[in-house]
Amino acid sequence: MSRKIFGPAAGADADANKAPAEAKPVAERRIHARPLMGLTDLSASKETQPVGAFGASLNQLNERGKRAEEIEKKLASGQTVVELDTSLIDPSFVSDRMPLTEEALSDLVEAIRETTQLSPILVRPHPDVPGRYQTAFGHRRTRAVSLLGIPVRAIVREMTDEEMVVAQGQENHARKDLSYIEKARFAQRLEARFNRDTIMTAMSVYKSDLSNMLTVAHRIPEDISDAIGPAPKTGRRGWIQFADLMKSPKVIEAARKTATAADLQAKDSDERFNAVLAALKPGAPKSKTEAWSSTSGEKLAKVSSNAQRVVVTVDRKQSPGFADFLLMRVKDLYAEFEKNGAGKGT
Numbered sequence: 052m053s054r055k056i057f058g059p060a061a062g063a064d065a066d067a068n069k070a071p072a073e074a075k076p077v078a079e080r081r082i083h084a085r086p087l088m089g090l091t092d093l094s095a096s097k098e099t100q101p102v103g104a105f106g107a108s109l110n111q112l113n114e115r116g117k118r119a120e121e122i123e124k125k126l127a128s129g130q131t132v133v134e135l136d137t138s139l140i141d142p143s144f145v146s147d148r149m150p151l152t153e154e155a156l157s158d159l160v161e162a163i164r165e166t167t168q169l170s171p172i173l174v175r176p177h178p179d180v181p182g183r184y185q186t187a188f189g190h191r192r193t194r195a196v197s198l199l200g201i202p203v204r205a206i207v208r209e210m211t212d213e214e215m216v217v218a219q220g221q222e223n224h225a226r227k228d229l230s231y232i233e234k235a236r237f238a239q240r241l242e243a244r245f246n247r248d249t250i251m252t253a254m255s256v257y258k259s260d261l262s263n264m265l266t267v268a269h270r271i272p273e274d275i276s277d278a279i280g281p282a283p284k285t286g287r288r289g290w291i292q293f294a295d296l297m298k299s300p301k302v303i304e305a306a307r308k309t310a311t312a313a314d315l316q317a318k319d320s321d322e323r324f325n326a327v328l329a330a331l332k333p334g335a336p337k338s339k340t341e342a343w344s345s346t347s348g349e350k351l352a353k354v355s356s357n358a359q360r361v362v363v364t365v366d367r368k369q370s371p372g373f374a375d376f377l378l379m380r381v382k383d384l385y386a387e388f389e390k391n392g393a394g395k396g397t
Contacts (some may be wrong), residue, residue: 132171134202137193140174140184145216145244147223147237149230149281151191159195168196171204173218187215188222213249216241220253230281231290232267239268263291270294272303278310279327280320289324296331306331352377 151159172189186193187210189203196203210218223229223237234254238261241250251261267290282289297303309315309330315323343351351373352365365374 132204132206135174135184135205135207137197137203139182140186140193140203140205141177141180142190143186143188143215143219144212145219145237145240147188147219147229147233147240148190149233149236149277151194156191156195156198159191160198163192163195164199168192168204171206173206173208173222175208175210175215185215187218213245216245217249217253220250221255223254230283231264231285231287232271232276232279233281235264235268235290236273236276238264263287267291267294270297272307275303275306275310275327278307278316279323282320282324284321285324289328293324293328293331296328302331 170189170192172192173187174184174189175187177183177185184205184207189205193203220237220241223234238250238254238256241253242265245253247258247261251258254261256264271290271294297306306327309327310323315326318326339357340353340355342353345351349370350366351370352363355362355364363377365377367374
């Protein structure tokens with residue numbers, strides 16, 4: 052699916068380029084900070100511009116200011132990729148991924164080292180902290196690039212909270228490595244701030260799919276899913292089956308104990324999921340098995356019994372005569388059983 056990135060309303064650039072009817076006094080002009088360029092807007096009316104060498108220097112600053120304004124207009128429409136210091140970038144206000152393993156992070160770092168950062172991240176100017184940025188998508192790329200000590204390639208765009216989560220969700224939907232439990236937890240976090248229509252748009256899912264995701268996320272405590280990890284090979288059915296078992300405090304505690312066991316943590320995420328699920332499933336009734344043999348040691352039958360049934364197995368190849376004898380006597384044995392009154396009430 053193509054990424055949908057929101058920008059300013061149509062016609063914003065055209066309005067910005069219109070000349071004002073009359074120049075405002077310098078004192079009334081707003082200083083426009085441009086943290087990307089490290090400049091402020093120093094443009095002034097011709098009447099206030101000094102002459103000579105100082106005037107020439109100020110004119111150069113004005114030209115740089117105009118250039119900065121042009122760049123910021125392009126940034127606002129998402130047409131320009133810039134390089135940002137990773138120390139100025141904060142994560143999204145809603146998390147969408149589980150922590151990256153050291154191995155996966157190392158692989159990403161090496162990939163960027165060899166081929167450079169091919170896909171830019173998307174950020175917005177931080178709504179609460181001037182001079183900083185907030186990530187819509189590209190958290191892992193930002194972390195990998197920061198370890199390389201180089202700027203991150205980014206598109207900067209003004210976005211509302213709703214526009215940001217839609218961009219974030221649709222980017223994640225297009226990625227194949229986002230697991231089902233990560234999507235479910237992302238949906239749960241969005242639910243705290245947005246209505247379901249917005250969540251369905253952000254995640255490109257139907258109402259029933261969203262309901263399943265939210266059920267999974269609400270039933271499985273985060274510390275348990277954290278201990279299991281993203282389980283990338285485990286799909287919707289597996290996690291729904293897991294969630295269906297998490298209906299009592301006893302089962303939840305058993306899942307927590309199994310998932311956090313040291314020996315299980317040494318395994319990969321999908322193996323942890325399968326181990327915890329197996330531990331929660333009701334086991335088959337334990338059976339007791341014994342072999343019947345003749346006085347001469349010949350195998351006659353195998354008898355398995357548990358709380359639910361008794362099974363007598365006779366191998367016709369080894370004991371054909373006993374098999375036929377047993378078939379003929381079964382009815383007689385039951386008749387004798389009833390005659391002695393033992394069959395009443397059964």
